[in-house]
Amino acid sequence: MGSKIAVSKDLNRTAYDHLWMHFTRMSSYENNPVPTIVRGEGAHIYDAGGKRYIDGLAGLFVVNAGHGRHELAETAYKQAQELAFFPVWSYAHPKAVELAERLAHHAPGDLNKVFFTTGGGEAVETAWKLAKQYHKLTGNPGKYKVISRAVAYHGTPQGALSITGLPALKAPFEPLVPGAHKVPNTNIYRAPIHGDDPEAYGRWAADRIEEAILFEGPDTVAAVFLEPVQNAGGCFPPPPGYFQRVREICDQHNVLLVSDEVICAFGRLGTMFGADKFGYVPDMITCAKGMTSGYSPIGACIVSDRIAEPFYKGDNAFLHGYTFGGHPVSAAVALTNLDIFEREGLNQHVLDNEAAFHGTLSKLLDLPIVGDVRGNGFFYGIELVKDKATKESFTDEECERILYGHVSKKLFENGLYCRADDRGDPVVQLAPPLIADQPLFDEIEQILRDVLTDASKLL
Ligand code: PLP
Secondary structure (H helix, E strand, C coil): CHHHCCCCCCHHHHHHHHCCCCCCCHHHHCCCCCCCEEEEEECEEEECCCCEEEECCHHHHCCCCCECCHHHHHHHHHHHHHCCCCCCCCCCCHHHHHHHHHHHHHCCCCEEEEEEECCHHHHHHHHHHHHHHHHHHCCCCCCCEEEEECCCCCCCCHHHHHHCCCHHHHHHHCCCCCCEEEECCCCHHHCCCCCCCHHHHHHHHHHHHHHHHHHHCHHHEEEEEECCCECCCCCECCCCCHHHHHHHHHHHCCCEEEEECCCCCCCCCCCCCHHHHHCCCCCEEEECHHHCCCCCCCEEEEEEHHHHHHHHCCCCCCCCCCCCCCCHHHHHHHHHHHHHHHHHCHHHHHHHHHHHHHHHHHHHHHCCCEEEEEEECCEEEEEECCECCCCECCCHHHHHHHHHHHHHHHHHHCCEECEEECCCCCEEEECCCCCCCHHHHHHHHHHHHHHHHHHHHCC
């Protein structure tokens, strides 16, 4: 046994030897150090050498209230002493009850029932299973399929991965769960039609959902999964009227609308839930990440009374759950996190500053390599192009050489942790902690400007 315990003081080497990093080409670290973050404070993180970086992605769209909040750490400490663990399997504990009530209070419409998970993918998985059983309980046993958008990411469990619209992420694991169909997303920058008329474009994109429902057969479709602002592909906001039309279509065909808010809830868009920002009421909301600002893991599927009703009758039950779902420590931390949101007005801070964030990032449009800057709240994508006039994108080789080989590395070297991604077209994504303000926006813009200016010379 003793020989297996890491004795090396070299954290980089030990990381490579033992820590299997997620979504990571491990070979790239065989001869290179693994970036290791040891501490966070506000909107900044620090590496093992003491170097400071802007946390331009709030960890992974998670640390919404910012790093280093003692109040959240103390809450976790106290709760672990009082009741470290008890399941919500036919029993309750006070923090899960309080948090469920608090989430129901914030959620739109009649979304009053909270089914806890430990993360986002599990929440999505839960929503699909729940939608299937809802239809079985209400006399429509053939409704099991789901519709989601091309390039959207909805998590890694096999059901959630089926819903995900990124073929390259699914290929190694196929066959996945059958019945998941894709429709176009709302990237108006690359709209095949109505690119200069957002309302017509929104109507067109929403109508593709109805087309898919009719094509598959309304008797077979259980639910539609959509993010308020789609992350993968680079922060696509919904065109005006999009969600209103989707709601209409779902109601007409008895298809449940699931708002996947794993990123967009808890202030990312300046509202407690993303659905509020765009004025629609889904049947279910899936959420996680920002609920505790990452101080402890938790997720949830928040369900409307209407959908929950048949499950609350007679001997019906939703035979589904997770040991750590609604964990007391995480639930307690989430409650304190929501206290902080209210006390400090974090949502209002985002609403007051989103135009400034957008405006500051939009200055980068003067660079030849920046094709589009889009997003909402504190959630932005900057699409990089080879040719601005034609919107020609990078080749695979250019993505490797420029996006990953240069942009991603140089941004980090220059003190900005964020995401360079080519799951759709190449984008740099920003989602800082919600405490970010103009001086931080300016710093982010300056680092991006320097790195992207150099990158355009490599084309
Ligand atoms: N759904 C969306 C929209 C997400 O962005 C993510 C993760 O980024 C997930 C689901 C999966 O969440 P998790 O990684 O917590 O399982």
